[in-house]
Amino acid sequence: MSASDPGLLSLVPFVSVDAMMRIVWDIGVERALTELAAYIEEDFRRWELFDKTPRIAAHSAEGVIELMPTSDGATYGFKYVNGHPKNAAAGRQTVTAFGVLSHVDSGYPMLISEMTILTALRTAATSALAARALAPPQARTMAIIGNGAQCEFQAVAFKAICGVECVRLYDIDPRATRKAAANLEGSGLAVVACGSSEGAILGAEIVTTCTADKRFATILTDNMVGPGVHLNAIGGDCPGKTELHRDILLRSEIFVEYPPQTRIEGEIQQLPGDYPVTELWKVLTGQAQGRRDARQITLFDGVGFAIEDFSALRYIRDQVARTGDYQKLDLLADPDDPRDLYGMLLRHRPESPPK
Amino acid sequence: MSASDPGLLSLVPFVSVDAMMRIVWDIGVERALTELAAYIEEDFRRWELFDKTPRIAAHSAEGVIELMPTSDGATYGFKYVNGHPKNAAAGRQTVTAFGVLSHVDSGYPMLISEMTILTALRTAATSALAARALAPPQARTMAIIGNGAQCEFQAVAFKAICGVECVRLYDIDPRATRKAAANLEGSGLAVVACGSSEGAILGAEIVTTCTADKRFATILTDNMVGPGVHLNAIGGDCPGKTELHRDILLRSEIFVEYPPQTRIEGEIQQLPGDYPVTELWKVLTGQAQGRRDARQITLFDGVGFAIEDFSALRYIRDQVARTGDYQKLDLLADPDDPRDLYGMLLRHRPESPPK
Numbered sequence: 001m002s003a004s005d006p007g008l009l010s011l012v013p014f015v016s017v018d019a020m021m022r023i024v025w026d027i028g029v030e031r032a033l034t035e036l037a038a039y040i041e042e043d044f045r046r047w048e049l050f051d052k053t054p055r056i057a058a059h060s061a062e063g064v065i066e067l068m069p070t071s072d073g074a075t076y077g078f079k080y081v082n083g084h085p086k087n088a089a090a091g092r093q094t095v096t097a098f099g100v101l102s103h104v105d106s107g108y109p110m111l112i113s114e115m116t117i118l119t120a121l122r123t124a125a126t127s128a129l130a131a132r133a134l135a136p137p138q139a140r141t142m143a144i145i146g147n148g149a150q151c152e153f154q155a156v157a158f159k160a161i162c163g164v165e166c167v168r169l170y171d172i173d174p175r176a177t178r179k180a181a182a183n184l185e186g187s188g189l190a191v192v193a194c195g196s197s198e199g200a201i202l203g204a205e206i207v208t209t210c211t212a213d214k215r216f217a218t219i220l221t222d223n224m225v226g227p228g229v230h231l232n233a234i235g236g237d238c239p240g241k242t243e244l245h246r247d248i249l250l251r252s253e254i255f256v257e258y259p260p261q262t263r264i265e266g267e268i269q270q271l272p273g274d275y276p277v278t279e280l281w282k283v284l285t286g287q288a289q290g291r292r293d294a295r296q297i298t299l300f301d302g303v304g305f306a307i308e309d310f311s312a313l314r315y316i317r318d319q320v321a322r323t324g325d326y327q328k329l330d331l332l333a334d335p336d337d338p339r340d341l342y343g344m345l346l347r348h349r350p351e352s353p354p355k
Numbered sequence: 356m357s358a359s360d361p362g363l364l365s366l367v368p369f370v371s372v373d374a375m376m377r378i379v380w381d382i383g384v385e386r387a388l389t390e391l392a393a394y395i396e397e398d399f400r401r402w403e404l405f406d407k408t409p410r411i412a413a414h415s416a417e418g419v420i421e422l423m424p425t426s427d428g429a430t431y432g433f434k435y436v437n438g439h440p441k442n443a444a445a446g447r448q449t450v451t452a453f454g455v456l457s458h459v460d461s462g463y464p465m466l467i468s469e470m471t472i473l474t475a476l477r478t479a480a481t482s483a484l485a486a487r488a489l490a491p492p493q494a495r496t497m498a499i500i501g502n503g504a505q506c507e508f509q510a511v512a513f514k515a516i517c518g519v520e521c522v523r524l525y526d527i528d529p530r531a532t533r534k535a536a537a538n539l540e541g542s543g544l545a546v547v548a549c550g551s552s553e554g555a556i557l558g559a560e561i562v563t564t565c566t567a568d569k570r571f572a573t574i575l576t577d578n579m580v581g582p583g584v585h586l587n588a589i590g591g592d593c594p595g596k597t598e599l600h601r602d603i604l605l606r607s608e609i610f611v612e613y614p615p616q617t618r619i620e621g622e623i624q625q626l627p628g629d630y631p632v633t634e635l636w637k638v639l640t641g642q643a644q645g646r647r648d649a650r651q652i653t654l655f656d657g658v659g660f661a662i663e664d665f666s667a668l669r670y671i672r673d674q675v676a677r678t679g680d681y682q683k684l685d686l687l688a689d690p691d692d693p694r695d696l697y698g699m700l701l702r703h704r705p706e707s708p709p710k
Binding site: 010021053088091100109117148152153176332338350 | 376380384411431438439443446457459461462469472508685690693694695697705
């Protein structure tokens, strides 16, 4: 190995946006979502093992930048994610993300991955995983209020994982609905574009809200939600951002990922800090009940938790280990003698320094 | 631009280990350290502007993985860094790091950089910056106890920034001292390899301790430290890891970066939580006094703070903007319509899906 070759330990696998899309199509979107949901369920079932902390958020007038770390004791992961509602107007994503998975025993990163697409996949997989445990078992119709970047991922995940056959779309911007409907052509889903929230929820046993405004908004009012419905509220995910009228919450059995985070960021920020909620991982392990009866309103107040990103990174790590389809980043200095960092620098000194 | 080209907004400049070494040699090590110290000083002078939080640490039996975020309101930065003392035995670095700089207004990353080398540079630059304000002005001799990866960077920074002419080296492992002495040949410094800590500190007006053991150790005992000395203690940087006997602290005027972090990680974890310390930024802005007299013992209890990494990333960003010497990572999904993330995925579907 020449002096200018990066050492073997220094090379970290990197999954670019392009590589992520190749992975998804190699597996197929529906199968990838289903496998991803299985990884998330596996980690939710060993929930107590994880280091858990609410995300570390840097808020500004324009949005938020967050770090979301967690560890299962052997592997450490974190995600960098931003949320900037005004980005769309400038041609940027509202939410972009990347993540890192590391070895706890050495601290060395083992994977760096784009997570803008991966976050959309894991959010949809988590929503569908929750709905499989909470929605009426015979549910075949889902309304989706908010037809932005998350919408089609949700639709396809609910088809693959919950057997949803029909989606009813509404967005205050009809172009967003047209975009989503066009993208879902050929997905095998019946798609109905609706002119109002009220129209969209007609006959829907599942209602997903995924709007992007960073403010208290009332996407659903109390009289719109009938008995037996499962609500999948994923758009409210930061302080000051909610989608459901408070009265709906009071009529619902509420399920959450990690209460200390959801109480800050979720729909339940509208409720007292001790309002009873059920943790999804307890439903998945049988320690708590999911849906009790056909008339109950269930609400998954999803804000996205670090363990889901950890599961998603684990899934992608296993895929790239299988396919070998990744770049190698020269990210870590790796001198022959670990104490000789300066010597490595010296050995890279050009023969005649330019200045 | 074809459908498979990553969009312009999605490409994030990446500074590899190799690129970092090219940047350093293009500028010259001493000049790079001096310029870096100026960036750090600039940010310390606007200290009150920054979002400050103690680092977020995930501890394990083998070491620690930390995230260190900060923001000045316009730019956000964070560093990922590990500390694993046993790594060296396996041919790995005790400390490796990488960092990211982002736009606060969009949340989009503007730089990803290796920070193993950059952390060594910024630690040395910060130490020398503190010493320039705290050490006796006529100091020309520095002892360095602990001759691992940080040692030569410290020596060269103190030469460039404080005018140190002679370094006296000691390490419990004589091979580490030989390595450091060999690397400092041709640096312009007089180098004396010593057989003991007591020997190394003879005649030294500045004593740097940079050992790596993750435990309470006593590298310097009270009787070894005479009047007028400046102590630069940078090896103790996590809970349970210190280098100086408590009695030395009681005889010293203590200067720190960010008290809430230093009280957890620094030498002062041996002292009561309200023991008076002076913040370095206040000395640099003239709000607090540095060295008062020739007989005073000054101690910089350096643990490394997020703002120093922020300054270092800013410095590197400005260098790559000048040289254009960096890779472009396809890190961020960038569909033509930001809401059409799924459509971007669809447009990357292979003509005949493999499965």
